[in-house]
Amino acid sequence: MNALYMIIGTLVALGILVTFHEFGHFWMARRCGVKVLRFSVGFGTPLVRWHDRHGTEFVVAAIPLGGYVKMLDEREEEVSSGEIGQAFNRKTVKQRFAIVFAGPLANFILAFLFFWLLAMLGSQQGRPIIGSVEPGSLADSAGLSAGQEIVSVDGEGISGWAAVNLQLVKRLGETGQLDLVVRERNATLETEHVIQLENWLKNVDEPNPIDSLGIKPWRPVIVPVIAELDEQGPARAAGLQVGDRLLQLNGRSVSDWYVIVDQIRELAGQPITLLVERDGRSMDMALTLGVRGEGEARRGYLGAGVQPAEWPQEMLQEIRFGPIDAIAEGARKTWSMSLLTLDSLKKMLFGELSVKNLSGPITIAKVAGASAQSGLGDFLNFLAYLSISLGVLNLLPIPVLDGGHLLFYLIEWVRGAPLPEKVQAWGMQIGISLVIGVMLLALVNDIGRL
Numbered sequence: 001m002n003a004l005y006m007i008i009g010t011l012v013a014l015g016i017l018v019t020f021h022e023f024g025h026f027w028m029a030r031r032c033g034v035k036v037l038r039f040s041v042g043f044g045t046p047l048v049r050w051h052d053r054h055g056t057e058f059v060v061a062a063i064p065l066g067g068y069v070k071m072l073d074e075r076e077e078e079v080s081s082g083e084i085g086q087a088f089n090r091k092t093v094k095q096r097f098a099i100v101f102a103g104p105l106a107n108f109i110l111a112f113l114f115f116w117l118l119a120m121l122g123s124q125q126g127r128p129i130i131g132s133v134e135p136g137s138l139a140d141s142a143g144l145s146a147g148q149e150i151v152s153v154d155g156e157g158i159s160g161w162a163a164v165n166l167q168l169v170k171r172l173g174e175t176g177q178l179d180l181v182v183r184e185r186n187a188t189l190e191t192e193h194v195i196q197l198e199n200w201l202k203n204v205d206e207p208n209p210i211d212s213l214g215i216k217p218w219r220p221v222i223v224p225v226i227a228e229l230d231e232q233g234p235a236r237a238a239g240l241q242v243g244d245r246l247l248q249l250n251g252r253s254v255s256d257w258y259v260i261v262d263q264i265r266e267l268a269g270q271p272i273t274l275l276v277e278r279d280g281r282s283m284d285m286a287l288t289l290g291v292r293g294e295g296e297a298r299r300g301y302l303g304a305g306v307q308p309a310e311w312p313q314e315m316l317q318e319i320r321f322g323p324i325d326a327i328a329e330g331a332r333k334t335w336s337m338s339l340l341t342l343d344s345l346k347k348m349l350f351g352e353l354s355v356k357n358l359s360g361p362i363t364i365a366k367v368a369g370a371s372a373q374s375g376l377g378d379f380l381n382f383l384a385y386l387s388i389s390l391g392v393l394n395l396l397p398i399p400v401l402d403g404g405h406l407l408f409y410l411i412e413w414v415r416g417a418p419l420p421e422k423v424q425a426w427g428m429q430i431g432i433s434l435v436i437g438v439m440l441l442a443l444v445n446d447i448g449r450l
Helices: 002-031 081-086 093-121 161-169 234-238 257-265 323-349 361-374 376-394 402-415 421-449
Strands: 036-051 057-071 123-126 130-133 149-153 176-183 190-197 215-217 226-229 245-249 271-278 281-288 290-292 299-301 304-306 316-319
Touching: 002 036, 002 057, 002 093, 002 361, 002 376, 093 323, 093 376, 093 402, 123 161, 149 161, 161 323, 226 234, 234 281, 245 257, 257 299, 323 376, 361 376, 361 421, 402 421
Parallel strands: none
Antiparallel strands: 036 057, 123 316, 130 215, 149 176, 176 190, 226 304, 245 271, 271 281, 290 299
C-alpha cells in the first residue's frame, strides 16, 4: 500500500507541477504572438495526443520526469516567410524574457494558490508548549523552562511546532542572537529570551533544530504498548508481538513511548534487553537494534510502533483564515518559503549547510507517498513546497535552466546584441555539467538515506 501511494503521489505531483510550469511558458508565448508547435507533459513515446485550432500538438508522454513547450524558432528549423513573425527568435528581448520567466512564475502562483486554499481549510495544531529543557543546553542557558508556550521566534508569530521549526531552520549555520518570546505558564505575561548561536549546526547532516536547542515539545504520555511491527525489523525478529507492553529498557523502567524512542536512537546497532509484559506475565527479551542513517544522522531502529495518544483540547488550537485574510497568509508563506529555499542554497554553496540536506527523486517520491497517505492537506502542503523549489531552482542563473536563458537575455539587452553563439554553447555545456553533478549528488544522498 505504501508503494502504491508513493507511485500515485509522485505521478500526480509531477503531473501538476510540470503542467503548470509549462503552461506558464505556453500562455505567455501565445500572448506574445509566438506559434507553439508542441506542449508536452513527459518525455518519450506519446501516450495521448491531440491538436487545437491553432495547430499546437498537446502530448502526454510515457516518461513523467518533466515536460517542454516547443515553439517555432529559426535556429531549430526552417520557417516559412508567412510565419516569420511568429518565430520565438524574432521577438524582442522583453518578450523572450517574459516567455521564459512565465514558467517559474507559474510555480510561485501555484504555491500561493495551495497555501491560500490551506489557510481557508484550516488545521488543528498542538500549542508550542515546552515539555522539558535539557540541563546545560542552549535553551537552559537562556532561561527557558517546561510549561512555557513559545509565542514568537525572531519576531515572527508562532502557531505551532512546525512554525517554530521553520523559523529555526532559517538560522542553521549562523552565528548571532536567536530571540524567543514565551508566555509563562498559567499567565498572560510574555518574556523575551535570547539564545546565543555560534556556527549553529553548521554542516550537520539532517539537523534537528528544536532538539539541538535542548527543547522537548510537550506531548501526551503514550503507554508503550506495541500496536504495529515492521516485518523485517529487529523487534519482530526477536519475537515481540502486537499487544506487548514494554516495562524496562536495559534495566531502566519506562512508562512513556517517547522516552523509549529517544533512548533507542542513541543505541544504533547495539544489543539491548527489554522487559516485556505479555498476557500478565513478564519476560526478558534480548535483541540488537538496527541502524538508520549515517554519520551524525545515524540512529537506532527497533521496528515497532504504538497507537497515537489523545491530545487534551486545551493543548490544541484551530488555525483558520477567511478568504480575504487567506490571501495575505498565502502570499506571506509563499514569499517566506521562497526566501528560505534561496537562503538554504546559498548556505550550501558557502559551506554553512551540509550538502547532504539536498534531496533527489527518491526522497521526493517517498515524501510524496507519505504526504498523500497522510491526507489532502499534507499533500497540498508538499505540492506547494515542491512548486516553490522548482520555481527557485529554475531561476538560478545556470545556462540550460530558465534562469540561464534569462541571464543571456539581460546581457543581450545591456549590450544591444546577443552573446556570440560560441559563448552561449560553452555556457550550455558548463550548465549541463553543473546540473548533472547536482543531480548525481542528490541521488547519492537519497541512496545514503535508504
